[in-house]
Amino acid sequence: MKRIMLAxxxxxxxxxxxxxxxxxxxxxxxxxxxxxxANNPHVIKGWTPGDKASWESQMRTRSLTQNEYNKSN
Amino acid sequence: MARMKFICDAERCIECNGCVTACxxxxxxxxxxxRRRVITINDGVQGQEKSISVACMHCSDAxxxxxxxxxxxxxxxxxxxxxxxDICIGCGYCSYAxxxxxxxxxxxxxFGLRGKMDKCTFCAGGPEENGSKAEFDKYGRNRLxxxxxxxxxxxxxxxxxxxxxxxxVADIFRTRVLKRGKGSxxxxxxxxYGVATNPDAKAPAVMEIKR
Numbered sequence: 001m002k003r004i005m006l007a008x009x010x011x012x013x014x015x016x017x018x019x020x021x022x023x024x025x026x027x028x029x030x031x032x033x034x035x036x037x038a039n040n041p042h043v044i045k046g047w048t049p050g051d052k053a054s055w056e057s058q059m060r061t062r063s064l065t066q067n068e069y070n071k072s073n
Numbered sequence: 074m075a076r077m078k079f080i081c082d083a084e085r086c087i088e089c090n091g092c093v094t095a096c097x098x099x100x101x102x103x104x105x106x107x108r109r110r111v112i113t114i115n116d117g118v119q120g121q122e123k124s125i126s127v128a129c130m131h132c133s134d135a136x137x138x139x140x141x142x143x144x145x146x147x148x149x150x151x152x153x154x155x156x157x158x159d160i161c162i163g164c165g166y167c168s169y170a171x172x173x174x175x176x177x178x179x180x181x182x183x184f185g186l187r188g189k190m191d192k193c194t195f196c197a198g199g200p201e202e203n204g205s206k207a208e209f210d211k212y213g214r215n216r217l218x219x220x221x222x223x224x225x226x227x228x229x230x231x232x233x234x235x236x237x238x239x240x241x242v243a244d245i246f247r248t249r250v251l252k253r254g255k256g257s258x259x260x261x262x263x264x265x266y267g268v269a270t271n272p273d274a275k276a277p278a279v280m281e282i283k284r
Contacts, residue, residue: 027157028147031200034217038204044220056074058220063237066226067245069252 076133076152077195078239078266079226080246081125084256085233088113088124095228096128099196100213106177108193109225114260123260126225126234129154129175129193130265137167137176145190151217152239153195158211161189172264195236196223239266 035056037049047058064070088111096102096109109128115121131154138146138154145160146167167190168176179188198215201208208215216224226236235242250257 025160027145027160028149028155028200031147031149031155032203033150034197034203034215036203036218038215038218039202040204040219042204042219047220055220059074059222059238060241062220062222063241063245066232066235066237066242067248068232069248
């Protein structure tokens with residue numbers, strides 16, 4: 001009797017270990033990277049959506065427009 | 074590519090609120106929610122009053138991510154801290170943890186119930202399809218995937234607010250500081266991205282700079 005109770009208790013305690021993840025999805029797991037481009041007509045020209053190197057180059061070029069010393073000097 | 078960062082140059086900010094307006098317009102942010110705002114520091118102190126534009130700084134070790142009980146935050150490869158509104162429960166813990174007061178909570182409904190958290194996305198949208206209507210409705214425009222930088226930084230009339238690749242914006246700011254010989258303090262930079270590895274490092278004296 002004691003053994004059966006002990007086995008039952010162990011089963012009850014261990015049942016928590018088998019619980020599955022109840023989250024809907026892991027946050028951001030389905031977020032596509034920015035370099036893949038947007039599905040709208042606002043994507044500007046000068047780079048190729050899907051090409052990471054091209055996107056990085058575009059970001060650098062765009063960042064440089066914030067440096068007005070490039071324009072004045 | 075380095076990670077995305079914001080820098081606000083307090084020497085240049087004229088408190089025009091152009092960044093705030095650009096952000097609200099670009100993302101159609103509802104009433105009561107300000108993803109970006111301009112604050113005044115040393116208010117009333119003669120000669121020391123400065124204005125800075127503040128929003129989510131997309132911290133290196135983001136405290137909001139650490140305290141979120143439902144793990145709704147994630148970081149993109151570019152270092153942008155985003156969140157999933159389908160997971161957020163609007164508890165407000167992130168609001169207490171954030172040193173910049175970035176998380177915002179819309180008050181919707183008859184009793185002004187607190188909604189899901191909303192914050193600056195560095196114009197990188199959210200987990201929905203890039204550039205889709207669903208993404209726009211929840212998170213605003215995804216300018217990064219359109220090949221653009223954040224609207225607030227690109228709209229800034231005095232270029233006080235710089236946004237983009239961390240190395241590049243730091244270079245732009247460094248050039249300015251060297252040219253003008255003052256105003257090297259970057260408010261919030263250390264809090265968001267950590268302090269310099271060598272705390273004794275000093276900028277070269279202004280006298281040595283070639284003009």
